[in-house]
Amino acid sequence: MSVIKIKRYNPEKRKDSYFQEFNVDLQPGSTLLDVLNEIKWEQDGTLTHRMSCRSAICGSCGVKANGHATLACQKQAEFLLDKKTDSITVEPLGNMPVIKDLVTDFKQFWEKVDQVKPFLKNESSPPEKERSQSPEEFKLIDDSSTCIMCGACYSDCNVLEVDDKFLGPAALAKAQRFVGDSRDEATLERVKELSEPGGIWDCTHCGECVERCPKPAQPFYRIKEIMTVALEKGVHDNNGARHALSFTKSVKSSGLLNENTLPVESMGFTNIKGLLELVPVGLRMLLKGKVPPIFHKPCGELNDVKRIFKELDQ
Ligand code: SF4
Ligand code: SF4
Numbered sequence: 344m345s346v347i348k349i350k351r352y353n354p355e356k357r358k359d360s361y362f363q364e365f366n367v368d369l370q371p372g373s374t375l376l377d378v379l380n381e382i383k384w385e386q387d388g389t390l391t392h393r394m395s396c397r398s399a400i401c402g403s404c405g406v407k408a409n410g411h412a413t414l415a416c417q418k419q420a421e422f423l424l425d426k427k428t429d430s431i432t433v434e435p436l437g438n439m440p441v442i443k444d445l446v447t448d449f450k451q452f453w454e455k456v457d458q459v460k461p462f463l464k465n466e467s468s469p470p471e472k473e474r475s476q477s478p479e480e481f482k483l484i485d486d487s488s489t490c491i492m493c494g495a496c497y498s499d500c501n502v503l504e505v506d507d508k509f510l511g512p513a514a515l516a517k518a519q520r521f522v523g524d525s526r527d528e529a530t531l532e533r534v535k536e537l538s539e540p541g542g543i544w545d546c547t548h549c550g551e552c553v554e555r556c557p558k559p560a561q562p563f564y565r566i567k568e569i570m571t572v573a574l575e576k577g578v579h580d581n582n583g584a585r586h587a588l589s590f591t592k593s594v595k596s597s598g599l600l601n602e603n604t605l606p607v608e609s610m611g612f613t614n615i616k617g618l619l620e621l622v623p624v625g626l627r628m629l630l631k632g633k634v635p636p637i638f639h640k641p642c643g644e645l646n647d648v649k650r651i652f653k654e655l656d657q
């Protein structure tokens with residue numbers, strides 16, 4: 344018998360959440376969703392979880408297994424077992440309020456998806472028939488089109504844990520679906536809005552959403568694609584874009600990152616308030632002996648760095 348530890352919560356009965364253990368004889372090939380169903384149907388009918396398609400299509404069965412978001416119907420339980428304890432810990436998705444047991448409230452998730460205006464904007468040519476795309480054009484939005492809105496990426500995003508204003512990986516992946524759409528006429532307007540605080544530049548590039556996403560949507564890669572479009576469209580008047588440009592300029596010219604100019608260039612030379620905010624940080628670094636050297640040793644592989652940039656430019 345294996346142990347399935349499930350985080351239970353029912354505010355009508357008890358204020359706090361707690362773990363309850365169930366003993367289950369795991370059958371080869373059973374998914375985690377099969378196991379949850381077996382517990383609900385044969386051991387405790389009060390256990391509450393969501394499901395519909397059982398085929399990794401509807402996106403409704405997202406839970407955390409051993410601390411990481413996953414689709415319960417997509418993972419075989421035996422591969423989730425902690426070999427030392429012969430157990431699986433199941434919790435509700437993170438970064439969302441819990442309604443009951445494994446069921447979370449997606450309200451803020453959907454509000455953020457709405458915020459990126461997830462519909463085609465094209466006023467110029469009212470179509471008499473469908474607007475078609477070439478295979479090459481569709482390839483640019485193929486991956487983001489596969490999102491099933493399961494919330495796994497949203498659950499495990501590190502930025503959302505500390506900043507609930509961040510749009511989050513799912514909404515940004517959805518935004519790329521339209522930023523990259525050859526039929527959409529609002530690309531500039533979209534990337535301007537997505538470059539505001541809470542948008543693309545607040546992502547910390549941790550890559551967790553790529554690990555968690557059960558589909559090719561893989562939000563972090565989509566966020567990078569929006570960043571590229573924003574830079575190409577000249578949307579540079581924000582800390583994130585300036586940071587990326589300063590980083591690139593420094594590495595391209597010297598092969599090294601100049602950590603003295605990076606914060607100043609990221610903030611912007613005319614941003615007096617922002618620059619003044621850097622002063623206490625600089626002083627603390629000075630006192631702790633953490634200020635980077637003004638003159639770096641030259642980079643030994645500068646020619647290789649330049650060659651890489653040349654190839655990228657081409
Ligand atoms: S890569 Fe960005 S969006 Fe994805 S989980 Fe990390 S911080 Fe969140
Ligand atoms: S991007 Fe991936 S993990 Fe995020 S909601 Fe869509 S399918 Fe789920």
Ligand code: FES
Nearest residue numbers: 396397402404416
């Ligand atoms: S039940 Fe539909 S995705 Fe798992």
